[in-house]
Amino acid sequence: MRLWAATARWLQLDRQGVASTPSSTYDPPVPRAQPDAALSACLKQLREERQLSQEHVAHMAGMSVGALSRLERGKAAASWATTTSLAAALSVSLAELAREVEREQAK
Secondary structure (H helix, E strand, O other), X not given: OHHHHHHHXXXXXXXXXXXXXXXXXXOOOOOOOOOOHHHHHXXXXXXXXXXXXXXXXXXXXXXXXXXXXXXXXXXXOOOHHHHHHHHHHOOOOHHHHHHHHHHHHHO
């Protein structure tokens, strides 16, 4: 009965010209950010220098261990929010993290 009521309501709106219909325009997919190999290497290096486990850093950053692992291996790109959370979890400023990434890129 609910389906019938919903269909009847849509037909009523369609007659009034306000029913939503699928758009005929094409919205291209949004490209995904590519992983940053230098950032990945720096995150792993900083974590290992501090002798922290992936579990500990992931917990402190509010993310899963699998997500941190993918970031460190360069299999996923980090969002700005994730990067700031990881910097805080590693007790490093964003400026210092950026300097480390630039050093890694220069290698």
